[in-house]
Amino acid sequence: MSNPLRLSPEQVDPAIESAAAHAEDISNAFRDLGIVLPAGTVVRRDEPLARRTTLRVGGPADLYVEPGSDNALASALEIANLRGLPVFLLGRGSNLLVRDGGIRGLVVSLAHPHFSRVETDGGRITAGAGARLKTIAHEARRAGIGGLEFFEGIPGSLGGALRMNAGAMGSWTFDAVEELRCMSRLGEVRHLPAREVPVEYRSCPMLATHIALGAVLRGRPEDADTIRDRMEQYSGKRWSSQPSQPSAGCTFKNPLPTLPAGRLIDELGLKGTRVGDAMVSDVHGNFFVNLGRATAADMLALIDLVRTRALGERGVALEIEVEIVGEDA
Numbered sequence: 001m002s003n004p005l006r007l008s009p010e011q012v013d014p015a016i017e018s019a020a021a022h023a024e025d026i027s028n029a030f031r032d033l034g035i036v037l038p039a040g041t042v043v044r045r046d047e048p049l050a051r052r053t054t055l056r057v058g059g060p061a062d063l064y065v066e067p068g069s070d071n072a073l074a075s076a077l078e079i080a081n082l083r084g085l086p087v088f089l090l091g092r093g094s095n096l097l098v099r100d101g102g103i104r105g106l107v108v109s110l111a112h113p114h115f116s117r118v119e120t121d122g123g124r125i126t127a128g129a130g131a132r133l134k135t136i137a138h139e140a141r142r143a144g145i146g147g148l149e150f151f152e153g154i155p156g157s158l159g160g161a162l163r164m165n166a167g168a169m170g171s172w173t174f175d176a177v178e179e180l181r182c183m184s185r186l187g188e189v190r191h192l193p194a195r196e197v198p199v200e201y202r203s204c205p206m207l208a209t210h211i212a213l214g215a216v217l218r219g220r221p222e223d224a225d226t227i228r229d230r231m232e233q234y235s236g237k238r239w240s241s242q243p244s245q246p247s248a249g250c251t252f253k254n255p256l257p258t259l260p261a262g263r264l265i266d267e268l269g270l271k272g273t274r275v276g277d278a279m280v281s282d283v284h285g286n287f288f289v290n291l292g293r294a295t296a297a298d299m300l301a302l303i304d305l306v307r308t309r310a311l312g313e314r315g316v317a318l319e320i321e322v323e324i325v326g327e328d329a
């Protein structure tokens, strides 16, 4: 007689089977990370990510690790490769929208102090990918290195700014980069002069496949007070033109330098438009803010609504600037 509790192969739902296989890969990788990485390394399962992003929405990471050295990072990548798990590099989460179902696989953060060093030497600054841009801007001012003030107002880490070629106040990150230090997904470290790294408006394509570890930045010798004045001027402009509520910065790329997305959205009368607690800021049309309880689904619906209106009424296809990752709930 057949066992009534055992399902025949045709009765097994493939989705359930693949979810079970994934859960096993995660358990194995979690165990491997615990064995291979030095004691004290942060390794977690089901790590909530909303609080690690400035937008404050989204689900958990299957696995989350904060390696404390280049070798530990390479080992974590190797384990993910062996287990067939995707790897996502999390910066300070200031340009990120994590979907409500969270991120499958391994999320790596370079928040460990090993990756956050900032050292000045003559007119150069050597900084790790985990260093805050604000810290770099202030170190540069103290050392009399001008030209990096625009970093002060970008709420991210150097790694994210390199990946996005982030910019503000008319300057881009790669304007200041002399050398990039990065790691391939196979754990090889490379030092590249900036001229060998192609960049675009709001993108450094090679950092989609490589992990930025840090950079040598350069500026020009300048008086610390002059630098401070410029920083204060930038900060004043930012406070008066950008919202202070949780957001991921600008949602869309500017379609043209002469057509900023914020102005376009403003002209369409969409400021203040809401889906749940997701709202088009009433201060700047390209910032979508979380009024408190927004979900990623609310944010995505709002993005969709604005894109549809821009296309329908102005014939402009707005391109997303915020990085959208993970799975729906």
Ligand code: EPU
Residues within 6 Å of the ligand: 167, 168, 169, 170, 241, 248, 249, 250, 251, 252, 253, 254, 260, 261, 262, 263, 266, 283, 284, 285, 286, 321
């Ligand atoms: N404008 C409006 N209404 C609005 C918003 C803007 O009319 O609701 C007008 C402004 O008056 C100005 C023009 O649009 O004439 C451009 O606005 P703004 O100076 O604020 O600059 P932006 O192009 O909207 C860019 C970057 C920002 C960066 C600022 C400041 C992009 C997509 N955005 O914004 O970067 O902080 O310049 O330099 O390139 C980000 O990337 O996340 C980001 C916030």
